[in-house]
Amino acid sequence: MSSSPTPEERDKKDKEDRAREKEEQAKLPYKWTQTIEDLDVTVAVPGNLRGKDIVVDLKKTYLKIGVKGQEPVIDVRTAYMLHPYILYATRLSR
Numbered sequence: 001m002s003s004s005p006t007p008e009e010r011d012k013k014d015k016e017d018r019a020r021e022k023e024e025q026a027k028l029p030y031k032w033t034q035t036i037e038d039l040d041v042t043v044a045v046p047g048n049l050r051g052k053d054i055v056v057d058l059k060k061t062y063l064k065i066g067v068k069g070q071e072p073v074i075d076v077r078t079a080y081m082l083h084p085y086i087l088y089a090t091r092l093s094r
Contacts, residue, residue, distance in 0.1 A: 029073050030065070039082065041065065043073050058082060 005013070025031070031042040043065050045054065055072065057064040060081050066072030 032074075041074065 029043070031040075033040045041063070045067060049067065053068055055064065055066050055068055061078050063074055063076050063078065063082060064072045065074045
């Protein structure tokens, strides 16, 4: 019979899991954060591109983001519904 982990063991494992997840996320070409209500995806693109050069395909359970003529940075089907009518893009700097 196995016993439950102690609170200290759970805390240690949680910290290790968060560190591993942070390391994995840092390797991605985008930043993805979400809550129950919001999904924020940040993708860095070269400053010489214009809005018409960017591809964003957002459907109820599908998201694709990239530069026209290149492999998408994100191309994912989700298990949960997205709300495509709540979409905006912001250029932070040139």
